[in-house]
Amino acid sequence: MKTLFFGIAVAAVAFTSCSDNNTQSKESAEKSSDTTQTNMQVNNTEEKKSKLSKEVIASYLQLKNALANDNAKGAATAGKAISDAIQQMDDGSLTAEQKKVYDDVKEDIKEHGEHISGNGDKIAHQREHFDMLSEGTYDLIKAIGSDQTLYKDYCPMYNDGKGANWLSEVKEIRNPYLGKKMPTCGSVKEEIK
Amino acid sequence: MSRLTKILLVLLPGVIAIQFIKPARNISGQVSEADITKRFNVPANVEGILNTSCSDCHSNNTRYPWYANIQPMGWLLANHIKEGKAELNFSEFGNYSGRRQLSKLKAIGNSVKDGSMPLSSYTLIHRNAKLSKENKVLIIEWAARAKDSLETN
Numbered sequence: 001m002k003t004l005f006f007g008i009a010v011a012a013v014a015f016t017s018c019s020d021n022n023t024q025s026k027e028s029a030e031k032s033s034d035t036t037q038t039n040m041q042v043n044n045t046e047e048k049k050s051k052l053s054k055e056v057i058a059s060y061l062q063l064k065n066a067l068a069n070d071n072a073k074g075a076a077t078a079g080k081a082i083s084d085a086i087q088q089m090d091d092g093s094l095t096a097e098q099k100k101v102y103d104d105v106k107e108d109i110k111e112h113g114e115h116i117s118g119n120g121d122k123i124a125h126q127r128e129h130f131d132m133l134s135e136g137t138y139d140l141i142k143a144i145g146s147d148q149t150l151y152k153d154y155c156p157m158y159n160d161g162k163g164a165n166w167l168s169e170v171k172e173i174r175n176p177y178l179g180k181k182m183p184t185c186g187s188v189k190e191e192i193k
Numbered sequence: 194m195s196r197l198t199k200i201l202l203v204l205l206p207g208v209i210a211i212q213f214i215k216p217a218r219n220i221s222g223q224v225s226e227a228d229i230t231k232r233f234n235v236p237a238n239v240e241g242i243l244n245t246s247c248s249d250c251h252s253n254n255t256r257y258p259w260y261a262n263i264q265p266m267g268w269l270l271a272n273h274i275k276e277g278k279a280e281l282n283f284s285e286f287g288n289y290s291g292r293r294q295l296s297k298l299k300a301i302g303n304s305v306k307d308g309s310m311p312l313s314s315y316t317l318i319h320r321n322a323k324l325s326k327e328n329k330v331l332i333i334e335w336a337a338r339a340k341d342s343l344e345t346n
Contacts, residue, residue: 105292107290111296128300132296132299
């Protein structure tokens with residue numbers, strides 16, 4: 001009898017161990033959706049559109065810079081921000097072509113952001129998701145446009161030599177995949193205006 | 194009576210009472226149109242591994258162990274399955290956007306490679322779900338092939 005109860009207790013601990021993260025992030029997601037409500041009251045559609053993609057870009061760059069500085073905690077915060085920003089984008093003002101891209105990447109970017117925010121102690125895992133998130137963000141920005149000049153950079157070493165892209169606001173290379181180990185590894189592939 | 198026996202006697206009615214609160218079962222009993230096997234080429238050996246090691250938590254068809262009938266184990270399982278399906282559901286795979294399918298296939302390869310999946314708490318009980326070196330390679334290579342087929346389309 002004693003061993004049975006002990007067995008149940010052990011199994012219970014094992015099964016609950018990975019279930020806590022989600023509820024927390026959902027709560028805070030709800031909280032921050034309030035703030036964008038006010039953001040959306042801008043009347044001019046053009047202005048609204050650029051403002052919305054601006055938030056995605058701003059949080060992406062925040063994430064990129066945190067990873068370049070090997071700052072996993074900062075990356076987690078920014079991951080949450082981009083996950084929120086992509087969901088709160090107002091797709092009503094998008095053209096059919098833009099909407100197609102948005103629908104393709106929306107859930108994906110949201111999930112990568114959540115994973116990055118949920119793994120504030122595992123920077124290698126955050127970078128795996130950042131790689132995929134960067135692809136989606138690039139396609140979205142190509143479709144919707146950006147107010148600020150961005151650079152598409154390429155790191156040939158990441159992914160066991162398969163390489164990976166990222167976006168940057170500055171021309172000089174600050175590698176978010178290799179961080180402080182090799183900060184200047186990589187090259188600019190494209191200038192996005 | 195020892196102290197432990199007394200404590201157990203006090204807990205017993207509660208333990209019995211919760212046995213009647215049973216979560217709904219995750220058994221659709223069919224292969225959906227959006228199932229990954231209908232959208233991608235999944236060789237029989239790979240499908241076998243997916244079924245044994247992944248599908249209990251990542252599809253709409255769970256093969257329940259006996260202790261799922263005992264609460265609170267049944268609740269814990271239900272919660273686990275819910276979370277697993279939210280992350281990746283082979284039965285709904287075809288409903289994901291192309292981009293998301295790509296990410297999921299990449300994540301399957303990554304998580305098998307780094308050993309984070311299947312969860313150690315799962316393989317602790319389901320010994321046969323533990324992936325051998327050969328099976329890991331099979332899954333990783335299949336996921337990469339499926340990803341390539343998606344990218345070239």
